[in-house]
Amino acid sequence: MSGPGDDARAPGGTAPLGVAPGGVEVVGVAPGGIEVVGVRRSFGPVPAVVDMSLVAPAGQVTALVGPNGSGKTTLMLMVAGLLTPGAGTVLVAGSDPATEDAAVRARLGWMPDVFGAWDALTVVEHLEVFARAYRVPPAVASRRVRELLHQVRLADLAGAPARVLSRGQKQRLGLARALVHDPEVLVLDEPASGLDPGSRVELRHVLRALAEAGRCVLVSSHVLSELDELADSAVYVLGGRTVTPEALSAAHARSAWRLQGPDPAALAAALAARGLDTVDGPAGALDVALPDEQTAADLLTDLVGSGVRLSHFAPTAGRIEQTYLGLTGPDGGRAER
Amino acid sequence: MSAPTGEVGPSDARAPAATTTWDRPTGGTPTWRLSRQGVGTVAWLELRRLMRARRWLVAWAAWTTLVTALCGLVVLSTVTLGGTITPGTGTLLFGVTVLVVLSFGLLVAPGLAATSINGDSRDGTLATLQMTLLSPAEIAVGKLLAAWCGTLALLAGGLPSLVVAFALGGTSLTRLLVIVLLVGVSLAVVTAVGLGLSAVVVRPVAGIVLSYVVAFCLAVVSPLLVPLSSALLTTTETVTYVEAENFDPETGRPTECVERRSQESVPRTDLTWWLLVTSPYVVVADAAPLQPGLEPDAGSDVLRGLGDVSREARLGPDLVQDWCSDTDDLVRAEERAALPPVWPWGLALYAVLVAGSTALVVRRLRTPVGRLPVGQRIA
Numbered sequence: 174m175s176g177p178g179d180d181a182r183a184p185g186g187t188a189p190l191g192v193a194p195g196g197v198e199v200v201g202v203a204p205g206g207i208e209v210v211g212v213r214r215s216f217g218p219v220p221a222v223v224d225m226s227l228v229a230p231a232g233q234v235t236a237l238v239g240p241n242g243s244g245k246t247t248l249m250l251m252v253a254g255l256l257t258p259g260a261g262t263v264l265v266a267g268s269d270p271a272t273e274d275a276a277v278r279a280r281l282g283w284m285p286d287v288f289g290a291w292d293a294l295t296v297v298e299h300l301e302v303f304a305r306a307y308r309v310p311p312a313v314a315s316r317r318v319r320e321l322l323h324q325v326r327l328a329d330l331a332g333a334p335a336r337v338l339s340r341g342q343k344q345r346l347g348l349a350r351a352l353v354h355d356p357e358v359l360v361l362d363e364p365a366s367g368l369d370p371g372s373r374v375e376l377r378h379v380l381r382a383l384a385e386a387g388r389c390v391l392v393s394s395h396v397l398s399e400l401d402e403l404a405d406s407a408v409y410v411l412g413g414r415t416v417t418p419e420a421l422s423a424a425h426a427r428s429a430w431r432l433q434g435p436d437p438a439a440l441a442a443a444l445a446a447r448g449l450d451t452v453d454g455p456a457g458a459l460d461v462a463l464p465d466e467q468t469a470a471d472l473l474t475d476l477v478g479s480g481v482r483l484s485h486f487a488p489t490a491g492r493i494e495q496t497y498l499g500l501t502g503p504d505g506g507r508a509e510r
Numbered sequence: 511m512s513a514p515t516g517e518v519g520p521s522d523a524r525a526p527a528a529t530t531t532w533d534r535p536t537g538g539t540p541t542w543r544l545s546r547q548g549v550g551t552v553a554w555l556e557l558r559r560l561m562r563a564r565r566w567l568v569a570w571a572a573w574t575t576l577v578t579a580l581c582g583l584v585v586l587s588t589v590t591l592g593g594t595i596t597p598g599t600g601t602l603l604f605g606v607t608v609l610v611v612l613s614f615g616l617l618v619a620p621g622l623a624a625t626s627i628n629g630d631s632r633d634g635t636l637a638t639l640q641m642t643l644l645s646p647a648e649i650a651v652g653k654l655l656a657a658w659c660g661t662l663a664l665l666a667g668g669l670p671s672l673v674v675a676f677a678l679g680g681t682s683l684t685r686l687l688v689i690v691l692l693v694g695v696s697l698a699v700v701t702a703v704g705l706g707l708s709a710v711v712v713r714p715v716a717g718i719v720l721s722y723v724v725a726f727c728l729a730v731v732s733p734l735l736v737p738l739s740s741a742l743l744t745t746t747e748t749v750t751y752v753e754a755e756n757f758d759p760e761t762g763r764p765t766e767c768v769e770r771r772s773q774e775s776v777p778r779t780d781l782t783w784w785l786l787v788t789s790p791y792v793v794v795a796d797a798a799p800l801q802p803g804l805e806p807d808a809g810s811d812v813l814r815g816l817g818d819v820s821r822e823a824r825l826g827p828d829l830v831q832d833w834c835s836d837t838d839d840l841v842r843a844e845e846r847a848a849l850p851p852v853w854p855w856g857l858a859l860y861a862v863l864v865a866g867s868t869a870l871v872v873r874r875l876r877t878p879v880g881r882l883p884v885g886q887r888i889a
Contacts, residue, residue, distance in 0.1 A: 216882060255637060255888050257878040271878050272538055275643055279534035283641050289634025291555070293562030305551040306642035310532050334562070350638070 205231035205266050205280075205357045206389045207252055212261035214247055221247040223413035225261075229391045231357065234384045236404035237393040238497050244413040245393045246286055249362050252391070253283045266357050266389075279307065282356035286363045288347030290335035296346055297322065297331040300353050307354035314353075321349040324379065340367035348376070352383075359383060361392045365399065377403045397494035407493045409500055416500055424499030430469055432476075433458040433485035443481045447472070460489055535643065541876060543645040552644065552652020553659075556626075560660050569618075574667035577610060581671035585678075598810040600678030605812035607675055608689055611668035612790060615661055615697045616729055620721035623657035623704035625714040627874060632714060636875075637888055646875035650868050654698075654705055661697040665690065680810070685799050689813070692797050692853065696790035699860040700725045706867025709874035712885045732788040736823050740777035749774045752832040767834035780826025784855070792820045793856030800847065821846040 207229040214222040222244040229235035237245050250256040251263055254270030254277050263269065268276040290299060297318060304314035322328040325345040330338065338346065344367050351359060359380075365373050373396075380403060384390050394400055400407065409416040409424075416424075429452075434440045437457040444451050444461060449472075451459040463469045473486050488495050560566055584606060588599045630636035639649055676686050704721040711717040750771050754764030786792045795816035825845055832838040879888060 217884075250888055251878070253641060255640065255877050255879060256882075257880045268536070273536065274877065275535040275537055275539040278539075278641060278643055281641075283638075285634060285637060287634045289630075289636075289638065291559055291635055293559050294555070298558065302551065302555050303638075303642060305547070306639065306644050308535075308547070308643050313532060 205387065207235075207358060207360075207391055208262075208264040209248070209252065210262050212248065212251060212263060213259040214244075214251060214256060215259060220413055222251070222258075225410065225413070225415045227408045227415055229389050229408075231389040232384055232387050233405040234380055234390040234392060234403055236400045236407040236493060237391060237410065238395075238397065238400065238407050238493060239393075239410035240501060241395070243410045245410055246362055248410070249283075249360050249391070249393065252360055253281060254278065279354065280357045282351035282354065282359045284347050284351040284359075284361045284364055286366070288343055288350075290338070290343055290346060292336035293334060295332050295334055296327050296338070299335060299346060300349060303350050303353045309354050317353060317355065321352055324352075325349045326375070341369055341372055344368055345372065348379070356388070358389045359391065361390070363393055363395070365394055365396050373399060397497055398491050400493045401491040404493065407496070409497060411500060420500065421496065424496050428463065428495040428499050429460045429489040430463050431458050431460050431485060431487055431489045432483060434481065434483045436482060440481060440483070443476060443479065447475070454489075458485065539643065539645045541645060541872060542647045544647050544651060545645075548644050548648030549652045549655065552639070552649050553655045556653055556656030557659060560656065566660070570663055570667060573614065573664060574670070577607065577614075577668050578670050580610060581607060581674055585674075595678060597678070597680030600675050600680035602680075602810040602812065603678060604672065604675035604681045604686075604689075605810075607668055607671040608693065608794065608813065609791070611665060611672075612693050612696065612794060615664050615693065616700055616725055616790065618664060619657075619661040619697050619700040620704040620725045621718050622660050623653070623701045624708050624718040624721035626653050626657060626705050627708040627871060628712055628717050629708070629714045631887060634887075640875060640877050646872045646877075647868075649875050650705070650871035653871070654702055654868065657701045657705060658698045661701050662694055665694055665697065682799065688797055688799060689794060692794045693790075695857070695860060696794065699790070699863050700728075702864040702867040703728075706870040709871040712883055728788045729790055733786045733792055733820075735785050736779055736782050739782055740779050743778050743781060744775045745778055746773055747776050747827060747829055748772070749776065749827070750830045752830070752834045754834045764834050776827035776829075778826055779823040783820070783824040783826075786820045786823060787852060787855045787859055790856075791816060793853050793860075796820055796851060796856075797853040818843075818846060820852065821849050824849055824852070 207227070209225055209227045212222055212225045213220075225244065225248050227235070227237075237248070239245050247256065251258045252265060252270065254265075254274050257271055263271070265277045266280040268280075270277040270281075294302070300318040300321060301314070304318060309317065319328075322331050325348055327342065327345055327349065330342065335343065335346065344364065348361070348364060351361070361380075364380075365376055368376060377399065380390050380392065384405070392404070409421070431454055432440060432444070433454075433456070437459070440459060441451060444459060449461050451461055454460045461472075463472065469486075473483070476483060490498065581603060584603050585595065585599065588595060588602075593599070627636065630639075640646075644652075672686065672690070675681060676683075700721075703724055704717075707720050707724065708714070708717045711720055748771050750769055752767050752769055755766040755768045757763065758765050795813045798811075798813040798817060800814070822842075825842070828842060830838075832841070882888070
C-alpha cells in the first residue's frame with residue numbers, strides 16, 4: 174500500500190495548492206474546505222473507493238450522493254482521518270488528516286452513520302466530555318453546551334441518560350456533539366436517518382445556517398428529495414468513483430419532465446408532432462426526456478404558444494434526485510449489485 | 511415536537527451557536543502524549559460509566575458484605591473452638607482475607623477491562639473519541655486507570671476485614687502496607703492484560719474468555735507447572751545423608767554421626783522456579799515481611815507458609831540430609847530466608863505486561879487505520 178507522497182509530509186509543506194503526488198492538478202479552494210484528489214482505498218481484496226475526487230468549499234453545503242455500498246462512508250472516514258487512503262491526497266481546512274491530525278480534528282466535526290452514545294451518561298455529560306476532549310476552554314464550553322442543547326432541542330432532556338433517547342433524539346445529540354468545538358468543516362454521514370419530518374427541516378436549517386456562517390458542510394444522504402433545498406452542489410459516487418462531468422451531462426440528458434393538461438390526447442399529439450417520445454405517467458400525465466432546462470423552457474413556450482393547454486410542467490423529481498436517477502437508472506443502481 | 515412553518519424567522523433555536531475563538535492546535539498529535547487533562551477526561555468518562563452501572567454497585571456491596579462476614583466467621587470459629595483470640599488469630603485472619611481479596615480480584619479484574627476497546631468499537635463510541643484531540647496513549651491510560659480504580663474498589667471492600675485483622679495483632683504495619691500495595695499492583699496487571707486483549711481480539715466475548723484464561727494461567731497454571739514438571743526434570747546428584755550411629759543412653763541424643771553418600775535422581779525445581787513468579791499469590795506471599803517476635807506462631811501465617819513453599823522450590827534439592835543433628839530444618843529455613851526476594855522479579859514481569867498491554871492498546875487506537883482486521887469496524 175503506498176501512502177500519500179513524501180512531499181505531503183515535508184516540513185513546512187502546508188500550502189494546499191500545487192501539484193499533488195501523481196501529477197494531478199489540485200484545484201485551489203478557500204481555506205476551510207475539503208479537497209480530495211484521486212483517493213483510493215480497498216479492504217483486503219475488496220475495493221471500496223476506486224478513484225474519488227471532490228471539492229467541498231467553505232460556505233457551502235455539498236451533498237454526497239450514491240447508492241449503498243458505493244463508497245460514501247469510506248470516503249468520509251478518510252476525510253475524517255480515521256482511514257489511511259491507499260492513494261491520493263486529502264486536505265481538510267488546508268491540512269492532511271493523516272499527518273496533521275490534530276490540526277484537522279480541531280477544525281472538523283464528524284457525525285458517523287451510526288452514532289454510539291454511552292448509555293449511562295446524560296445528554297449534557299456527553300457534550301461536556303467532548304468539549305473537554307476537544308480542549309474547548311471551560312468557560313466557552315459551558316456556554317456552548319447550553320446553546321447547542323437549545324439548538325438541537327434537547328434542553329429538556331439535558332439530564333436524561335442517553336439510553337432513554339429515541340433514535341432521532343440520539344441523532345440530534347450526535348449533531349450537537351459534532352458541533353461542540355465549533356468546527357470549520359462538518360462531515361455528516363446520513364444525518365437525517367431516523368429523524369422525523371420536523372427534525373429534518375430543523376436539520377436543514379441548522380446546516381444552511383452553518384454554511385452561511387462560512388462553514389464547509391459535506392453531507393451524505395439517501396433522502397434525495399430533500400437535498401435540493403439543503404445542498405448548494407452535489408457530488409455523485411457510483412461503484413467507488415466520483416462521477417465525471419461528462420457522465421453528469423449525459424445523465425442530465427436523460428432527465429424526465431412531467432407534462433399534464435386537461436386534454437391528454439391533444440397533449441400527446443402535440444408532443445408527437447415535435448418528435449418527442451413520451452412515457453405514460455400517472456393520471457394521464459406524460460413524461461418526456463429533455464436534455465436541459467433551456468430545452469424545457471423552449472418546449473413550454475412552444476406548447477403554450479401553439480395553444481396546447483397545460484396544468485403541470487415540471488421535472489419528475491428534484492434536481493439531485495433526477496441526476497441520480499439519470500446516472501443509475503430508474504432502479505437507483507440496484508441492478509448492478 | 512413541531513415542524514417550523516412559514517418563513518425562517520430570527521428564531522434563536524435555528525441560529526448557529528455563538529462562536530468564540532480559541533487557540534487550536536496545528537500539526538499532528540504525538541501518539542504517546544500523556545497530558546493530565548486528556549487522561550483525566552477519559553478516566554472521568556470511564557469511571558462515570560462504571561459507577562452508573564447498578565449491577566456493579568450491587569456486586570460491590572455484596573462482595574464487601576461477604577468478605578466482612580467471612581472475617582467474622584474466622585474470629586467466631588476461633589472463639590467457639592475453645593481458643594482465645596491471640597495475635598495468631600490476627601495473622602491467620604489477615605492471611606485468609608488477603609488470599610480471598612486477591613482471588614476475587616483476579617476473578618473480576620480481567621472481565622472489567624476485557625470489553626473496553628472492542629466493546630466500545632462495536633457500540634460505535636470508540637471512533638468518536640479517537641476523532642477528538644485525545645492522543646491514543648491518553649485514551650489507553652485513562653481507560654486503564656478507570657478500570658484499575660474499579661478493581662481497587664474490591665480491595666477497598668476487603669479493607670474492613672484487614673483492619674480488624676490488624677487490630678487483633680500478629681501483623682506488623684509494614685506487612686499491612688506492603689501487602690495492600692502488592693495486591694493493588696497485581697490487580698492493575700490483570701486489568702491491563704484484559705485491556706490489552708480487548709484491543710487485540712475483535713469480539714468482546716472472546717476478549718473476556720481470553721482474559722480469564724490468561725489470568726488463570728498466570729496465577730495458577732504457571733506455578734503448578736513447577737511441581738508437575740519435577741518428575742520430568744531430574745538430575746543425578748550426590749546426596750549426603752548424616753545418620754546417627756550411637757545414642758547417649760541418658761539423653762537419647764546421638765553421640766556419633768556417620769556420613770553416607772549415594773547417587774540419586776533428584777527433582778530440580780530450582781531450574782523451573784521462575785514459573786512461580788508469574789503468580790500474584792507467590793509474589794504477594796513472598797513479599798510479606800518476616801515478623802520478628804511472631805515467628806513461634808508461624809503455623810497460622812498462611813502467607814509465610816505459601817512463601818516458604820515457593821522458596822523451597824527455589825532452593826532445589828536438599829543435598830545434605832542431616833538426620834543426626836536437630837538443626838537441619840533450621841539450616842534449611844535460614845537458607846530460605848537468605849534467598850533474595852522474589853517480588854522484584856514479579857514486579858519486573860508485571861511492568862513488562864502492563865507496558866506491553868498498553869502498547870497494544872495504543873497501537874489499536876492509532877489513526878488513521880491502515881490495515882483493518884477482519885470483522886473490525888471503524889465507526
